[in-house]
Amino acid sequence: MTTHVIGTREEWLAARLELLDAEKALTRRSDELAQQRQALPWVRVDKDYRFDTDDGKASLAELFQGRSQLLVYHFMFGPDYTAGCPSCSAVADGFNGFTVHLANHDVTLMAVSRAPLATLQAYKQRMGWSFPWASSFGGDFNFDFNVGFTEQQQREGRIDYNYERNGHAMDIMPAPEPVHQLAATCGTDAPTYSRDRPGMSAFVLEDGVVYHTYSTYARGVDGIWGMYPWLDRAPKGRNETGIWWRRHDEYNQ
Known part of the structure; x- marks a missing residue:
């Protein structure tokens, strides 16, 4: 009853x-x-960031693909991962449908990760995605926008993420069990997994100058994690006990 x-x-x-x-x-x-x-005030981006894309090397301005606005999803896929973060993968499952609408409203949606481009391309093919995805491998982009951290920062407890220091579950050492679980699905250990973080950043290109306008992290990306607005309207809500989601091709395994 x-x-x-x-x-x-x-x-x-x-x-x-x-x-x-x-x-x-x-x-x-x-x-x-x-x-x-x-x-929010716009902050001029003067650093010469370089990315690897399907079309070759690109600057940050070139990631706009001729549009005036760029939305970057900071996808957790570190250089030592064997697969993308399952949480980020669930978020990205909605991108294919959105990109064409955004592109026709002067907005480019682009995922960016630290893994090498060939690794991202192989995973993208596995997932059946078509949205643009650039590699920042070897560059400072992820570190400068607080979604990538070094072993030294981690060791010294100097992780500034989501606008506070050491305030996230991934900053706890030893890592909580859910972090170990997620790390294992990416073929790595918890410390390595935790050196990459999720988030999104917005940029605008005006008169040839790129400006950073907004960034959000952690639960700040809930609003673009497509399954959750639906679950929030379901009779039992999110009804979560631990990590229940998987990559979309893993549910039947």
């Missing part, structure tokens, strides 16, 4: 209308937050 509250249609409607008021307030607040993001 269910333990959930059971009611009449009239009781449901009254509760639903009360919830609707809260949902509308949240929507209005979300609109306000979007305006606050867009009002």
